[in-house]
Amino acid sequence: MRVHAYAAPAAGRPLAPTTIERRDVGPDDVLIEVEYAGICHSDIHTVNGDWGPQPFPVVPGHEIVGVVTEVGPRVTRHRVGDRVGVGCMVDSCGECANCRNGDEQYCLDGLVPTYAGTDRDGSTTQGGYSTHVVVDADFVLRVPDGIGPAAAAPLLCAGITTWSPLRRWGAGPGRRVAVVGLGGLGHMAVKLAHAMGAEVTVLSQSLKKQEDGLRLGADSYFATTDPDTFTQLAGRFHLIVNTVSATIDVDAYLSLLAVDGTLVNVGAPAEPLSLNAMSLIGGRRSYAGSMIGGIAETQEMLDFCAEHGIGAEVEVVPADRVNEAYERVLASDVRYRFVIDAATLR
Numbered sequence: 001m002r003v004h005a006y007a008a009p010a011a012g013r014p015l016a017p018t019t020i021e022r023r024d025v026g027p028d029d030v031l032i033e034v035e036y037a038g039i040c041h042s043d044i045h046t047v048n049g050d051w052g053p054q055p056f057p058v059v060p061g062h063e064i065v066g067v068v069t070e071v072g073p074r075v076t077r078h079r080v081g082d083r084v085g086v087g088c089m090v091d092s093c094g095e096c097a098n099c100r101n102g103d104e105q106y107c108l109d110g111l112v113p114t115y116a117g118t119d120r121d122g123s124t125t126q127g128g129y130s131t132h133v134v135v136d137a138d139f140v141l142r143v144p145d146g147i148g149p150a151a152a153a154p155l156l157c158a159g160i161t162t163w164s165p166l167r168r169w170g171a172g173p174g175r176r177v178a179v180v181g182l183g184g185l186g187h188m189a190v191k192l193a194h195a196m197g198a199e200v201t202v203l204s205q206s207l208k209k210q211e212d213g214l215r216l217g218a219d220s221y222f223a224t225t226d227p228d229t230f231t232q233l234a235g236r237f238h239l240i241v242n243t244v245s246a247t248i249d250v251d252a253y254l255s256l257l258a259v260d261g262t263l264v265n266v267g268a269p270a271e272p273l274s275l276n277a278m279s280l281i282g283g284r285r286s287y288a289g290s291m292i293g294g295i296a297e298t299q300e301m302l303d304f305c306a307e308h309g310i311g312a313e314v315e316v317v318p319a320d321r322v323n324e325a326y327e328r329v330l331a332s333d334v335r336y337r338f339v340i341d342a343a344t345l346r
């Protein structure tokens with residue numbers, strides 16, 4: 001079927017309305033009428049060419065929420081009328097050790113990203129800035145009642161990307177967790193770590209968003225442009241989650257870790273990050289990375305959010321304001337996720 005979408009025609013060019021072809025619903029597929037699609041900074045990195053050449057035109061969008069309108073004959077886990085979500089991947093081999101372990105995002109055969117990837121039929125995947133998507137049912141999540149669809153959309157990337165390291169490296173009572181950058185991912189990290197029971201500190205460029213940070217669940221808030229911050233907080237944190245989309249001074253942040261502490265990088269800047277080995281050695285510290293999360297883990301996160309009344313803080317925008325939203329994300333002027341109203345794509 002031919003559907004409406006918004007696409008970037010070439011690297012660094014503004015997005016514009018277009019139409020794209022969606023495959024017929026196969027035996028294991030679900031057809032979803034999209035309600036909302038979040039704007040992730042990864043969409044911007046991709047269309048700006050920060051991560052290398054892309055198969056343009058690219059329809060971004062991997063924070064998708066909508067309603068099932070058709071299912072293939074073999075689908076049992078979703079039904080017509082269900083509210084569902086799709087995140088950053090739409091397929092994986094399902095057979096390798098990582099897939100079998102629930103880490104489909106690290107599929108040894110290569111996961112199929114929701115957009116700008118190669119699908120199993122050889123076509124290029126196109127994302128959620130469109131009225132409809134067709135996705136294998138195994139990569140479609142249940143969106144529980146109780147989270148509004150616009151607030152749920154960012155959970156599919158920003159939510160799971162922060163949930164996974166918070167869970168793996170431990171955010172809970174007695175743990176001091178710092179979140180670097182209060183954007184889309186950062187604000188979810190604050191909400192989730194707070195709900196898990198950790199003591200949460202925001203490390204932001206300025207104190208402009210301090211009131212918001214404390215309201216979202218942070219216990220304290222510091223400006224990283226103030227050099228005193230780094231002396232005051234030295235050796236303090238068990239876990240630091242870096243969500244910054246640009247390069248940071250990794251050594252300075254490592255100095256804030258307690259012995260055995262871990263700095264997990266989820267931010268994926270265009271330029272390499274470097275560090276001095278002494279920053280790790282001098283405190284038995286770890287520097288780690290983490291990419292989104294597995295499908296079962298994503299469902300667990302969605303269920304946790306519903307149970308704890310957690311959704312993203314969103315600013316809903318019509319499709320014709322997507323380029324302006326990109327500019328505002330690049331200027332760190334987002335509170336805290338732009339979400340496209342897919343009804344405006346028609």
Ligand code: NAP
Binds near residue numbers: 158181
């Ligand atoms: P975002 O909404 O733009 O948030 C990034 C935040 O980083 C900004 O709000 C800002 O926070 C801070 N920041 C931006 N530029 C900075 C600079 N030059 N110096 C210091 N701080 C700066 O972006 P996002 O959607 O949360 O994504 C963040 C990063 O994570 C991106 O690189 C994205 O590609 C990546 N990502 C990775 C994964 C994964 O699986 N690992 C998944 C999704 C996204 P303050 O204003 O508070 O300083």
Ligand code: ZN
Binds near residue numbers: 040041043088157
């Ligand atoms: Zn994302």
